Amino acid sequence: MSGNGIIPPFIANLSWRPILLLMLIGGFGSIILYSASGGSFKPWAGAHLLRFSVFLGLALVLSRIPLDFWRTIAFPLYAVILLLLIFVELLGGISGGSQRWLDLGFIRLQPSELMKLAIILALARFYDLLPAGEIRGWTAIWPALVAIGFPALLVILQPDLGTSLMIVAGGLSIMFLAGLPLRLFIAGVGAIAVIAPLAFFFLLHDYQRNRVLIFMDPESDPLGAGYHITQSKIAIGSGGIFGKGFLNGSQSHLEYLPEGHTDFVFATMAEEWGLLGGLVIIFAFIAFIRWAMDVSHRAKTKFAKLTAAGLAMTIFFYFTINLMMVMGLAPVVGIPLPLVSHGGTAMLTVMLCVGIIMAIEREQRSKGRFR
């Protein structure tokens, strides 16, 4: 690989396939945000591009950190973030409102976002420690459920249904991959069928319940709470196969599409780039996730396998929930499209995931070469 001598080894050693896919997604995101602000780098596209470059750099730096480091700090990291979640909750209680973030001056840190990552690491570490023989016993189940349930409950109290769902989904993915008995998951699906209606009536906030109801029938309230979904579908539907053209989206530019630069950025894109643009984004994400799943498949240790697959699933959930939401297949839950939507925290979380997966992949290669 380093044979031709023109390309410096640290560049040649990078895994270019995922990096190019990320750059495709992030670059496309900048172009979309450029249009969303009416053809200007301010206020979103420029910041997005800068942030993307910085976080990609961060991911590349992380990729050089040995996996052992993550294995070591998995539990402490989880504990710290859980404390931060509690702290945020208390802060919200004091200021008399709900608060989701800590203002660190240079960034508004959302502990719930980082929890998506921490839960994967913690559970991967847990099953790494658990002897294979005990995987079908109680000891394999209850600590994981507690580890998932506690932060999920805290986040749902914020209230942030989307993030809470993602923490649960990420955690369950690890449990599934770790080899817990299949009938547990089948029983779980059955239980959800029973609990979901109960949760709907007793656990959800009014606005969340409303969102679910309107998801079932967006036309019931086209100017009120169904407005988001209706306008998003109009934007995507009116884009057609090739779209209305760059900077020509009327739904976004005339402000009919709400949140066109954050959660509904995919609709903004679809209006101008059509089905083709949508397929590019879907392809890029799936290709990237497939790469991460491949990394997981080739990984040698249980921790590496579970971590890579879990992080891949986290990115997949981001992408899927957001797209289902903007296309009217899921209720509006406030999950951004990572690397495309404007906003730092989701991008940071995803780039941290990317960095760790790259670290795993890097270790495989070096092991393959030097050992």
Place this chain on the structure above:
Amino acid sequence: MPKSRIVTEAQQAFSFSRRSFFLTATQLAVAGLLAARMGWLSVAQNEKYTLLSESNRINLTLIPPRRGWIVDRSGKPLALNKTTFRVDIIPDRLVRKEETLTELQKILKLEPAEMERIRDDLKNAAGFQPVAVAENLDWDRFAAVSIRAPDLLGVAPAQSYARYYPEGAGVAHLLGYVGPASAKQYEETKETLLITPGFKVGKDGIEKAVDLLVRGEPGAKRTEVSARGKLIRDLATKPDVSGKTIKLTIDAGLQAYASRRLGTESGSVVVFDCTNGDILAMTSMPAYDPNSFTDGIGRLEWKMLQADDHVPMLNKVLQGLYPPGSTLKPMAALALLQNGVDPDETVSCNGGFTLGNRTFKCLGRHGAMNMRNAIMKSCNTYFYSMGRRIGYDKIAPVARMLGLGQEFELPFPSQRYGTVPDSVWKMKKYQKEWSQADTLNATIGQGYVLASPFQLALMSARIASGKELIPNIFAGPRKAPKPLAIAPEHLAVAREGMDMVVNSGGTGARSRLNLPDVKMAGKTGTAQVRRIEGSQRGQSGAWKYRDHGLFVCFAPTVDPRYAAAVVIDHGLGGARAAAPVAKDILTYLYDPAQAMATLTSLEAGWGGDILTRTAKQLAGLTTPPAPPAAAVVAEGEPEP
């Protein structure tokens, strides 16, 4: 609950592979689902969403279409559109609100109340919707604003169209008028056009009947608007499509002349073309000015219309019913001839006819009367005697054949069809046998007989032409009329009698046409309004109890071309009030100059033409206040 089963590391790794493969497959399936969903939205449902997106983006402001003209038989406009000037404010484009409003107030001389209305409207308006500042401006004020428009950002001077009737009141009952659509109309059709400011629909007469034809298609001013109602830019404007032009059989000049010639009387005129049944003129006076309704009628004018005992709001041509009086005698003569009466047989008139112990009076002592002379002198005795001989059940069918009591397909709401009585009718209505006295009264056009001026004119036209004319109001191809089931020699007798009325010293002798080679034939009629009590006849006393004057006629006497009916409410007599009007109207058809000269001198005596008189009436109510009650539909009472 999970049972304990020993699992090795290798087994766990194998399970991991299978399960991660399952997840990968799930991911691909979900991606496929997302792509399919997107394809469904953007390809299969593209049309639907494109439409929704466009209706989001584009705001349509309808431009009311120009109404189609209504023209007379030669293409002369009876109803057209006048350009009017207005000034609007488009709130989104208004930059210096206060300065602009002050400036507008100065230029347009707006009242403080009006300014308040504009401020209110501006407050409530969506940004792109124009707010009316002033309508129906004169050219000077409009021009003053137009010149300043570049400085007054947001102020939009605009032209629009208003319905205009050059003949004013003269065509009121013929054409009707236009006004904003009613709430009910909008409820029925839900057409946005109906509630577009400035759009008018036909409210009466022809305007109402042909409304959909003359309506046209609205244009649309297309503007791009943001979700917050902000005006982004103007897009191409779609021009309106003017409504169809409707051609009537009316002769505009004749219509105007007839309306003016009625003068200060309450009356109606109908003129037919005897060759094909075309309605050449149809007027009921006095009438409201339909132009006043175009922009909403003033309260004073409305009050004046309501209070007038000459009922300007009623179309007497079709809705006024009168006892036709002696105008029915030519018709009765035809019935007599059909039933074998020899026209040369004479009846001796000693001033009346005795039936049992009652005497039915004649207006004179005419001596020996044959049929022609009886028509000429309007001898009641002859018709009492002969009518009694054949009975009214033989006369009624002829009356109906000539159009009395009949309905016609005409584009006018609420026509009244009157009464042609006979024994069956009386039994049904009053449960009483038909009496000979009923026959006598009906034969001279009194008693139960009622007809509209329109029917009388048609009767005259059918007698004159010998054809079963069907009335037309719309120009266009039509079927040739069938001949009437009446022998030509019988018709000749009736026509000769009517010729003698005017040209051989009959009751209408004073109304001979003053033309070298055209002669008019006619029949006078005087209809009693109420029972004659004691010495009081219908020739004096309060206006509303006086006799109606009627006249039916045709010209020329040989090969008739025109037929007409004139009814003057409470005009005392047909010869005195109606025949002179008919004379001038028929004169107009042959010698307009002579007719206009007559009219000019008449109008000088009446205090000017219709417009001038109305203006005077409005200004100072120069005529004495009219009594509130109005009785145009007169009840004919049998003579005792």
